[in-house]
Amino acid sequence: MKQKKTLQILLLVFAGLLVLYAGISFYKKNKSSKEDSDQTLITNLKSLTSISYNNNGETLSFEKDRNKWYYSKNKKYPITQSSLESLASTFQKVEAVRELKNADALKDYGLDKPTYTVRVKDKSGKSVIYYIGNATGENYYITYGDKSKIYTVSSDIASGLSSSLDDLITTDTFPTLSTGNLKKILITKNGKTTIYTSKKKNLDGIAGGLGVFTFGDCQNYYASQSDLKKYGLDSDSRITVDITYKDTDTKKTKNIVLYIGKKDSDEKNYYVQLKGSHMVYLSDKDVVKNILN
Incomplete structure (x- = not known):
């Protein structure tokens, strides 16, 4: 009789634990919290x-x-x-x-x-x-x-x-140039063209400028003809630097043309542009002067 009573008590305790577990689970699932939801x-x-x-x-x-x-x-x-x-x-x-x-x-x-x-x-x-x-x-x-x-x-x-x-914005890139891969440069200014070649061995000064040349801040992403005239980059005003070189990666001979315009208002940079591009950049005046030899 005593064992039967003990078993009944244990069953009641077990049932109580089940109810308590179910209650806690329900509470956790449904409680409102400021930071408690799933993904x-x-x-x-x-x-x-x-x-x-x-x-x-x-x-x-x-x-x-x-x-x-x-x-x-x-x-x-x-x-x-x-x-x-x-x-x-x-x-x-x-x-x-x-x-x-x-x-x-x-x-x-x-x-x-x-x-x-x-x-x-x-x-x-x-x-x-x-x-x-x-x-x-x-x-x-x-x-x-x-x-x-x-x-x-x-x-x-x-x-x-x-x-x-x-x-x-996708900006223009300039190739890696030096006396080692430069083959010929034509600089045209005021209608007069001067030719520099590796055979003549007169590229050193220009190579120094081209070797460190970079495009600075972009001043115009799509320059109109009136913009180009303002920058001194219209066909009548610009200096043309026509560069033939050997690509350091592909080893193929390539050509690139750089246009040089006026100095900016601070006279610390020149306006420059690549042939075929609508973008106009600034480039350091000392570097540009070295290119122009």
Whole structure:
């Protein structure tokens, strides 16, 4: 009889533990918390056709047409496609680290005055506005649309938003040149052409300038004829440096033509341009003088 009573007590205790366990599990599953949700898919858009964001007070806008991204204000600018594809991919499908339940006011997360505002539209015509606020550890607070829900997302989301327009432009490159691979240079100024060749061994001075030549700040991404005249780079004013050289990688003979224009207002640089390019850069005046021998 005593054993039967003991067994009944043990069964009651076991049943109580089961009820307690079930209650705790239910509580954990359903309790409201400000930082307690699982990984959540915020948006899952189709391929993006436009994206814009603010950078240091400036709004940069880009559009995609026929699988190519363009700068909205001037479609002639040579935008680096890989950079825009990466940015578009980031905001096409946004996944949260967690959703904040019973969140505080937007200002508590820096979302009343967001650090970044990103507007996108996909090929179906759907538009979404993302607002990115304060950092929180390795994440950022984010909301979108009507701002009714607040999430945290990986800080990776902001990595491309610090890019200025300059960062997103594909600029010209200049080959590696020296007396070892220069073969011939023709410098034309005021209608007169002077020829320098490796056979004549009169390239040393010019090679010194070309060996350290680099494009400085881009002054114009797509210069018009009136712009070129202003820079002294129109056909009647510019100095032409026609360079024949052996490519150090392919070992093939190549040709490149550099145009040199006026000095800038500070007289510390010359305006320069590559033949076939619409971009105008500045280059150090001493380097240019060495090229002109």
